[in-house]
Amino acid sequence: MTCIVNHVSSATARNSARTSASACGLRERKKRRTRDSLVTAALELFRAKGYEHTTVREITDAVEVSERTFFRYFANKEDLVMSFVVAAAEAFTVELRRRPASERPVDALRNAMRAAALTLAPEDIEREQMAYALAMHLIEATPALLAAQLMVGQNLTEQLIAIMAEREGVDPVTDPRPTIIATVFCGLMGAAGQVWRGDGDLAARTTLADRYLAELVPTFTEPWQ
Amino acid sequence: MTCIVNHVSSATARNSARTSASACGLRERKKRRTRDSLVTAALELFRAKGYEHTTVREITDAVEVSERTFFRYFANKEDLVMSFVVAAAEAFTVELRRRPASERPVDALRNAMRAAALTLAPEDIEREQMAYALAMHLIEATPALLAAQLMVGQNLTEQLIAIMAEREGVDPVTDPRPTIIATVFCGLMGAAGQVWRGDGDLAARTTLADRYLAELVPTFTEPWQ
DNA sequence: GAGATTCTGTCACCCAATGACAGATGACCA
DNA sequence: TGGTCATCTGTCATTGGGTGACAGAATCTC
Numbered sequence: 001m002t003c004i005v006n007h008v009s010s011a012t013a014r015n016s017a018r019t020s021a022s023a024c025g026l027r028e029r030k031k032r033r034t035r036d037s038l039v040t041a042a043l044e045l046f047r048a049k050g051y052e053h054t055t056v057r058e059i060t061d062a063v064e065v066s067e068r069t070f071f072r073y074f075a076n077k078e079d080l081v082m083s084f085v086v087a088a089a090e091a092f093t094v095e096l097r098r099r100p101a102s103e104r105p106v107d108a109l110r111n112a113m114r115a116a117a118l119t120l121a122p123e124d125i126e127r128e129q130m131a132y133a134l135a136m137h138l139i140e141a142t143p144a145l146l147a148a149q150l151m152v153g154q155n156l157t158e159q160l161i162a163i164m165a166e167r168e169g170v171d172p173v174t175d176p177r178p179t180i181i182a183t184v185f186c187g188l189m190g191a192a193g194q195v196w197r198g199d200g201d202l203a204a205r206t207t208l209a210d211r212y213l214a215e216l217v218p219t220f221t222e223p224w225q
Numbered sequence: 226m227t228c229i230v231n232h233v234s235s236a237t238a239r240n241s242a243r244t245s246a247s248a249c250g251l252r253e254r255k256k257r258r259t260r261d262s263l264v265t266a267a268l269e270l271f272r273a274k275g276y277e278h279t280t281v282r283e284i285t286d287a288v289e290v291s292e293r294t295f296f297r298y299f300a301n302k303e304d305l306v307m308s309f310v311v312a313a314a315e316a317f318t319v320e321l322r323r324r325p326a327s328e329r330p331v332d333a334l335r336n337a338m339r340a341a342a343l344t345l346a347p348e349d350i351e352r353e354q355m356a357y358a359l360a361m362h363l364i365e366a367t368p369a370l371l372a373a374q375l376m377v378g379q380n381l382t383e384q385l386i387a388i389m390a391e392r393e394g395v396d397p398v399t400d401p402r403p404t405i406i407a408t409v410f411c412g413l414m415g416a417a418g419q420v421w422r423g424d425g426d427l428a429a430r431t432t433l434a435d436r437y438l439a440e441l442v443p444t445f446t447e448p449w450q
Numbered sequence: 451g452a453g454a455t456t457c458t459g460t461c462a463c464c465c466a467a468t469g470a471c472a473g474a475t476g477a478c479c480a
Numbered sequence: 481t482g483g484t485c486a487t488c489t490g491t492c493a494t495t496g497g498g499t500g501a502c503a504g505a506a507t508c509t510c
Binding site for chain 2: 104105106143146147148150151153154157168170176177179180181183184186187188190191195211212215216217219220221223224
Binding site: 252255256290291292293294297 | 455456457458459460461
């Protein structure tokens with residue numbers, strides 16, 4: 001029986017080392033182990049020396065694998081840090097698809113955001129949460145990582161357009177509303193994330209994003225006095 | 226008397242070869258000439274072979290300068306294409322600062338967008354416009370360029386936050402409205418640009434962005450039926 | 451035309467990333 | 481248990497983007 005878990009390429013499953021279905025063969029376990037080692041070693045080096053001043057070689061030396069192996073696990077250096085962002089984005093889309101059709105579009109998005117924030121938190125409390133916060137700080141300090149994160153946001157926006165269009169039964173090509181709501185929501189989430197940047201608790205970010213959403217309409221309709 | 230024009234590093238002035246103030250010294254004229262040659266040769270090669278399949282070496286060979294010189298004119302390969310996007314962004318902020326204080330925030334942004342679109346068009350009709358359209362197509366087809374463009378958008382957003390905050394006399398740190406309006410506006414402009422992507426006339430893009438802005442509030446307040 | 455600036459080419463070098471190939475290591479079945 | 485197949489890994493060679501340092505050429509200023 002072949003292990004399927006990794007074939008679906010879920011960043012969520014890949015990043016959290018302890019998934020019940022993870023131990024289904026020596027080969028798969030080894031792969032996960034070296035991947036985790038690479039991530040751990042890389043984050044530690046990035047934290048100590050900075051992202052740009054850390055070479056792939058240094059990371060692979062710390063784990064005792066070849067450079068070539070690194071690029072078999074990660075498309076490029078940025079991809080390692082991005083895996084955390086991608087995992088968060090995936091958690092979000094998963095939650096969004098679960099929202100009942102009765103909810104208004106905005107509420108579905110807001111509630112999915114809240115639910116996803118809780119998904120990331122459970123039990124991994126120490127290790128995973130610290131890693132995520134570090135990733136955010138690295139992104140903040142590194143232009144190349146910021147650009148990569150914006151690309152993830154771009155992909156997420158396109159997914160949201162599709163999901164919202166299907167959810168509400170409209171054509172995303174002729175109807176501008178899926179594009180509008182996806183773009184605005186991703187943009188505001190990004191803005192909230194930029195202000196937040198890993199400091200304090202995860203809830204603070206969603207709270208800020210909520211505030212942005214609440215003040216969105218007045219900002220455009222009311223005079224600013 | 227020293228030429229100042231290029232020291233302010235205005236991408237708008239840099240990109241359009243024919244500015245009245247441009248001819249103020251042999252050295253400056255030569256620099257502009259090689260820069261223009263590099264852009265022209267690069268765009269032609271990109272068009273023919275694609276961005277990623279064109280090496281910097283090929284560009285510099287076509288202009289008969291050294292590779293090193295290329296990187297003295299452009300921070301990196303992407304920067305050459307981005308100069309067009311940056312020029313457009315600068316034209317936009319210039320127009321925005323010119324808008325009267327009496328206009329509502331949204332209207333100032335919308336009118337600045339319209340004005341900037343006209344700024345880009347005049348007289349250069351053939352050469353400059355074709356180049357801009359080509360740059361857009363390259364961005365669309367090349368992930369690395371898309372990422373770079375998103376970074377430009379990010380910078381623009383931050384400028385807009387500052388400009389709008391100053392304009393309306395609010396504190397951008399405590400008041401979320403500058404952040405909201407800048408983020409949403411840039412996001413929707415980007416979305417419009419993505420649908421448009423250099424095909425047809427420039428006006429079509431601003432028209433689409435206008436439509437997004439018009440439907441923004443209803444999208445969030447009204448049910449989608 | 452002398453001297454200070456600035457631009458350019460050359461050279462050496464670092465690092466990220468990829469293709470190709472061979473050997474090691476699990477997976478699976480008889 | 482052993483053999484076969486699939487997959488993972490290391491090694492090697494190579495490409496291409498990007499940078500620092502230095503010397504020489506061109507331009508500017510007086």
